[in-house]
Amino acid sequence: MNSQHFYKIKITTKILLSFVFFTAFLFSGTVTFAQKKDFVVVLDAGHGGKDPGKVGYRNIKEKNVALKIVLQIGKLLEKEKNIKVIYTRKTDVFVDLWERGSIANRANADLFVSIHCNAHTSQAYGAETWVLGTHANKQNFEIAKSENSVILLEENYEEKYKGFNPNKPESIIGLTLMQEEYLDQSIQLASIIQHRFKTELKRKDRGVKQAGFVVLYQTYMPSVLIETGFITNKIEGPYLNSNAGSKKIANSIYKDIIQYKNQLALNSVADSDIPKKIDEKPKESTSQKTVSNNSNIIYKVQIAAGARKLTTKSYNFKGIKNVERVKVGRIYRYYIGSTSNYKNIKEKQKYARKKGYKSAFIVAFKNGNRIPLEKVLSKS
Structure with a gap:
């Protein structure tokens, strides 16, 4: 089997798996435990x-x-x-x-x-x-x-x-x-x-x-x-x-x-997190703070991730306001906070965990690109 044929098989497998998870998602409230x-x-x-x-x-x-x-x-x-x-x-x-x-x-x-x-x-x-x-x-x-x-x-x-x-x-x-x-x-x-x-x-x-x-x-x-x-x-x-x-x-x-x-x-972003009636039309979320080329490090707190695209209103996130949605591949990631002050973002993390997002964690970005948090902290 040549390498080109092998990678075609890998890609096909990924597509089939994506279809399975997507289909399961349509018939289940929670992405994580669907199917x-x-x-x-x-x-x-x-x-x-x-x-x-x-x-x-x-x-x-x-x-x-x-x-x-x-x-x-x-x-x-x-x-x-x-x-x-x-x-x-x-x-x-x-x-x-x-x-x-x-x-x-x-x-x-x-x-x-x-x-x-x-x-x-x-x-x-x-x-x-x-x-x-x-x-x-x-x-x-x-x-x-x-x-x-x-x-x-x-x-x-x-x-x-x-x-x-x-x-x-x-x-x-x-x-x-x-x-x-x-x-x-x-x-x-x-x-x-x-x-x-x-x-x-x-x-x-x-x-x-x-x-x-x-x-x-x-x-x-x-x-x-x-x-x-x-x-x-x-x-x-x-x-x-x-x-x-x-x-x-x-x-x-x-x-x-x-x-x-x-x-x-x-x-997990589940149907139980979404009200039966949504009066406002979902809008695309934008970053709460633009990262310029002169910025050094921007910290955010990731509170959830899933295949469901949610409007970033507080009623979808246990009352948390100013949620940012970013799509990476097939997954939507939901962040709060956008600051270069690590102490401030730690407070945001504590706040998210008190609201019920127990595994909320801090991520770091440089010039708009995500970088390992450990790498940032090791240079601090």
Whole structure:
């Protein structure tokens, strides 16, 4: 199969999926849970079989730690009503990256969570959660390259990944396009995960990061890759490998998924948010503040996103006024606030959460283009 034919198939698949979601939307009030009753979570234990992943302190293998954590997360989730759990692997077998994403896509999953462990020549430690994005620096690229190199162990990888070389930065540049509309939700979950690691488990927070992971690129839903810790660290490695440690990590991630699911329901634009009679004709919303070429950074708070195009009147948003609507792909994003003062936008975020938008989060723009908030804050 040549690369041109492959991309035609990918595009056709996206169109068909778009039609399915659009049709479901017409017959259901809520976009997020339309078409099906269960919230489907795909749990992916990294590596496996002939691919041990990273090998750490006292020969601790990443594949074993990842599987142990995944099985414990799954066991907890399976006790929840209206949640269906699907595993990419439940035993020590090799599953190629392509198939991992395909499993999630075939299941029409709502969430894809991939579990991994980190390694380093130093005694580095701590947890970090990744979402798809072009590598922001050499270090991020090297991490993605390490995970993506698994494809070299797959049969016929030259044909399956024609044109993709995990060792070349240019191969990663286009990976974000397919996941762009899910990036906000991926970051939302990643932020929840890191917050709980830090506050409840007292793990070192290495942050939410972006890089070109093939396993995330393959999925058509919000997706995260969690590096639960460093198995090369003399303390953290045995902790992750222990029954007690892996159980705590699994329980934390389980809580994160439940919190994300609940927040998603709260922040979905549903028919229940729209009055039976609308007296005013919907009008296009414009930005509350024009960003000029001389502006530096503009912050906004995203309160909701969905396929429904709503008039930006306060009655549609729990009494919140001055809502801005922006269309990105097939998704409408709804913002409040537009300021270069970070303190002021934090107050806007608190206000939105008090009004019921519990997962409202801050986004940053430079010269009208959205940029990673972490990048802005790191330079502050």
